[in-house]
Amino acid sequence: MAMSIGEAARRSGNSVPTVRYYEDIGLLRSIDRGPNGRRLYGWPEISRLSFIRRSRDLGLSIVEIRSLLEVSDGRSDCGDAQTVVLTHLAVVQQRRAELQALEATLQTMAERCGATCVGGSSIACTIFEDVSPGASR
Amino acid sequence: MAMSIGEAARRSGNSVPTVRYYEDIGLLRSIDRGPNGRRLYGWPEISRLSFIRRSRDLGLSIVEIRSLLEVSDGRSDCGDAQTVVLTHLAVVQQRRAELQALEATLQTMAERCGATCVGGSSIACTIFEDVSPGASR
């Protein structure tokens, strides 16, 4: 039942230092220690660590996760959790739109570069025109 | 012709400390100083700063930008620039695909949350099931 930090890390998909780090910043409270001073983790901790891991994968910041965990701990209500998610959704949508535009720009840059100057000198390289058009003024 | 750091920053779209920072890390070399010790910028510097700014907007790292600038300075060839751009393009494509999946997940989470527990306690909040499904085991 009681797991070492290494096992907790493996099961939750975090690295060992990261698990300690989460304890340091207060995302996990009161990790019991064995007589040898080593941390002992139970299922609730693994669950919490997995939640954090997944949320990070989804791009949520530690601050956002902290507020979700407060909901989970019953210290604020579910509406708050929805707010966090919706706010983050808007950010993600925005970011994705930006990436889409960026992707097109990069593609154009690479294609033009390939057509005009691969292996050649930098003088004719269109990348610099693409990236800094009319920079002088 | 000779501009203050404030003007250079405004024209290139960077903040004043950022412009100083780029000098510190060697992206800009040898900024002349006036008799009062203040930095003086000319058009080539503005151009370079604008290039850096745009590249950062495109998501390129300082390391990547440094190698592009080396091409621009004639210290490596154009093919290298294309490689940087293509490598970055692959990263962007990957990232955008991930964001797309994430967007769908967040949307589902918010909808389910809204349907079941807005204003209620966290006990029924589906967000936690969505984010950490079967975390205990």
Next chain:
DNA sequence: CTTGCTCCTCAAGTTACTTGAGGATGTATG
């Protein structure tokens, strides 16, 4: 001549961790 903006340098803070030093303990093998 005083107010207020801009400039200077140097140091520390930010985010979310990772990496490393230095040392103790646990587990497997000879």
Next chain:
DNA sequence: CATACATCCTCAAGTAACTTGAGGAGCAAG
């Protein structure tokens, strides 16, 4: 039982790319 190797501990510093702040000087306008 001894030795090797993995794992654990704490504390400190490093990472990217800047931002923010302290403390002080210069310059232009009213």
